[in-house]
Amino acid sequence: MSATTTVRRTVRNLADGREIIYYDDTPGAPPRTTDDDRPLPERAAAGHLRYDALIGDWVAVAGHRMNRILLPPRDECPLCPTGRGSIATEIPDPDYDVVVIENRFPSYAPVAVDDAPGEAPFEHRAALGRTEVVCFTSEHDTSFRSLSPRRVRTVIDAWADRTARLSQIPEVEHVFCFENRGPEIGVTLHHPHGQIYAYPYLPARSREILAQAQAHHARTGRLLGSDLLRAEQADGSRIVITGTHWTAYVPYAARWPVEVHLAPHRDVPDLVALDDAERDDLATVYLDLLDRLDRYHRTEDGGPVALPYIAAWHQAPVRQGREVSRLHLQVVSVLRAPGTLKFLAGSESGVGGWVNDARPEAIAARLRSLAD
Numbered sequence: 001m002s003a004t005t006t007v008r009r010t011v012r013n014l015a016d017g018r019e020i021i022y023y024d025d026t027p028g029a030p031p032r033t034t035d036d037d038r039p040l041p042e043r044a045a046a047g048h049l050r051y052d053a054l055i056g057d058w059v060a061v062a063g064h065r066m067n068r069i070l071l072p073p074r075d076e077c078p079l080c081p082t083g084r085g086s087i088a089t090e091i092p093d094p095d096y097d098v099v100v101i102e103n104r105f106p107s108y109a110p111v112a113v114d115d116a117p118g119e120a121p122f123e124h125r126a127a128l129g130r131t132e133v134v135c136f137t138s139e140h141d142t143s144f145r146s147l148s149p150r151r152v153r154t155v156i157d158a159w160a161d162r163t164a165r166l167s168q169i170p171e172v173e174h175v176f177c178f179e180n181r182g183p184e185i186g187v188t189l190h191h192p193h194g195q196i197y198a199y200p201y202l203p204a205r206s207r208e209i210l211a212q213a214q215a216h217h218a219r220t221g222r223l224l225g226s227d228l229l230r231a232e233q234a235d236g237s238r239i240v241i242t243g244t245h246w247t248a249y250v251p252y253a254a255r256w257p258v259e260v261h262l263a264p265h266r267d268v269p270d271l272v273a274l275d276d277a278e279r280d281d282l283a284t285v286y287l288d289l290l291d292r293l294d295r296y297h298r299t300e301d302g303g304p305v306a307l308p309y310i311a312a313w314h315q316a317p318v319r320q321g322r323e324v325s326r327l328h329l330q331v332v333s334v335l336r337a338p339g340t341l342k343f344l345a346g347s348e349s350g351v352g353g354w355v356n357d358a359r360p361e362a363i364a365a366r367l368r369s370l371a372d
Ligand SMILES: [Zn+2]
Pocket: 077, 078, 079, 080, 139, 140, 191
């Protein structure tokens, strides 16, 4: 945690042993000391990570996730503080600012069941790692976009703190902070929250990004992420927001109906490396971007359309290629027009051949026009 912010970190355990970590920024916030006395079943063990020999990738098979709670009524929200609804929730205390909880239905878990290793071509291993839920606020009926810059800064500090700590787990190879927003993206809980996955391997797209960065560095001695940002800044036609320490732009080869990347001006591998000024500016620029995204589409009578989105933090892998990797945030939406979604259909799902109906320059021009 940085020296100039006053975020109080409190680590506790839930009834089944899972960790809950409070990040409180409200001056005088009461200590978080309430015990979780729910009669919880034993925590889930890690599922299987199966090797897909056909394309050389891994797939986590987590059957217990079928029992997840799907879109519960408001007074049974498991991410509201206990006492606001009709149930004892995942958060025993009556309030919080930002809180991180180990996922009750994890794709990756720290404890493995005994299992004989599989033999080729049916190789498998335990899906060791950790998955966490980040509650951005104790308020149920709001969204990330409506948080104060101060609270967004606390979320950024929580992401960075979790990245640093999860990176210390021996089997963790990659830490991914993300937010799925909107039922169109498959969100199962309405409460404003994101997730963190700590993977025991480098996922496919992260591996591709690393391979490109390594090849570029071998060829030029420079960072690909840095060269791409400079090229976008020099071109200008896809720039959306220029902050003090961050620039938002639509990438030249955007794949989604709406896609924006947010990159720091300084070469940093991950969120942990951001200094105070960069974190504060990120809060400002990101809130500006999210505000524009929620005004990107209009209903027929001119009303705003809350944009479903995926916000994905691309950080350096934990144990390889850190010297060539560069942090950036990728925000994408499947919403082509109000009521019309882009499906990952034959070309994209079958062979990974992307087609985008939206010109990246037009996406950028629309987002620039939405400045306050
Ligand atoms: Zn809630």
